[in-house]
Amino acid sequence: xxxxxxxxxxxxxxxxxxxxxxxxxxxxxxxxxxxxxxxxxxxxxxxxxxxxxxxxxxxxxxxxxxxxxxxxxxxxxxxxxxxxxxxxxxxxxxxxxxxxxxxxxxxxxxxxxx
Amino acid sequence: xxxxxxxxxxxxxxxxxxxxxxxxxxxxxxxxxxxxxxxxxxxxxxxxxxxxxxxxxxxxxxxxxxxxxxxxxxxxxxxxxxxxxxxxxxxxxxxxxxxxxxxxxxxxxxxxx
Numbered sequence: 001x002x003x004x005x006x007x008x009x010x011x012x013x014x015x016x017x018x019x020x021x022x023x024x025x026x027x028x029x030x031x032x033x034x035x036x037x038x039x040x041x042x043x044x045x046x047x048x049x050x051x052x053x054x055x056x057x058x059x060x061x062x063x064x065x066x067x068x069x070x071x072x073x074x075x076x077x078x079x080x081x082x083x084x085x086x087x088x089x090x091x092x093x094x095x096x097x098x099x100x101x102x103x104x105x106x107x108x109x110x111x112x113x114x
Numbered sequence: 115x116x117x118x119x120x121x122x123x124x125x126x127x128x129x130x131x132x133x134x135x136x137x138x139x140x141x142x143x144x145x146x147x148x149x150x151x152x153x154x155x156x157x158x159x160x161x162x163x164x165x166x167x168x169x170x171x172x173x174x175x176x177x178x179x180x181x182x183x184x185x186x187x188x189x190x191x192x193x194x195x196x197x198x199x200x201x202x203x204x205x206x207x208x209x210x211x212x213x214x215x216x217x218x219x220x221x222x223x224x225x226x227x
Contacts, residue, residue: 036216043118043205043218044157089157101147101170102216106156 002027004090006105021075021108023090031092033073038087085112120219128227132194135222137206139187146189149205196226
């Protein structure tokens with residue numbers, strides 16, 4: 001079945017550091033890939049997505065590229081801020097779409113120190 | 115526009131009691147998902163509905179859990195009887211179609227003593 005593996009957290013960085021959160025997936029076909037962010041006490045919000053190989057999703061300075069050859073969708077940001085502190089979830093949806101739910105990774109807790 | 119609305123935000127109950135969690139979808143959305151979040155297991159999909167019809171409930175942990183969607187805009191998740199291991203944050207989410215963005219509510223934090 002489908003699965004998503006993320007790097008374990010917490011990840012602690014200083015403000016303005018470069019961020020990478022690794023995500024790899026297992027799925028048949030060509031799923032759509034997503035990054036969601038969860039701020040304390042809130043639900044998940046879509047951060048970015050990519051729907052086909054080599055697509056790059058970007059939002060709020062974050063980027064991730066759909067790499068089919070390595071089955072990866074790593075999240076990057078060039079200069080993090082304290083306000084980026086949150087839990088980040090990588091997710092995929094079934095290839096071809098369909099009314100199914102997303103499969104989520106376990107989440108990576110990011111802590112940015114001033 | 116109002117987002118997905120969940121109630122209650124927090125529930126503390128004793129083992130054996132019935133718990134009902136509620137969710138109001140975003141207007142115009144036709145798919146509804148219930149997720150459970152715990153530290154140990156992360157986010158787990160419990161059940162999802164499409165156009166009020168349950169499509170896949172294979173994630174529902176056991177018969178103590180049931181979910182309904184009596185109309186296009188509202189859903190309930192019921193646990194009867196509740197157990198301490200049911201303690202978690204329960205999220206519902208909705209979307210407009212098979213490839214639309216999932217919009218999450220703020221969650222219902224359940225503590226079963």
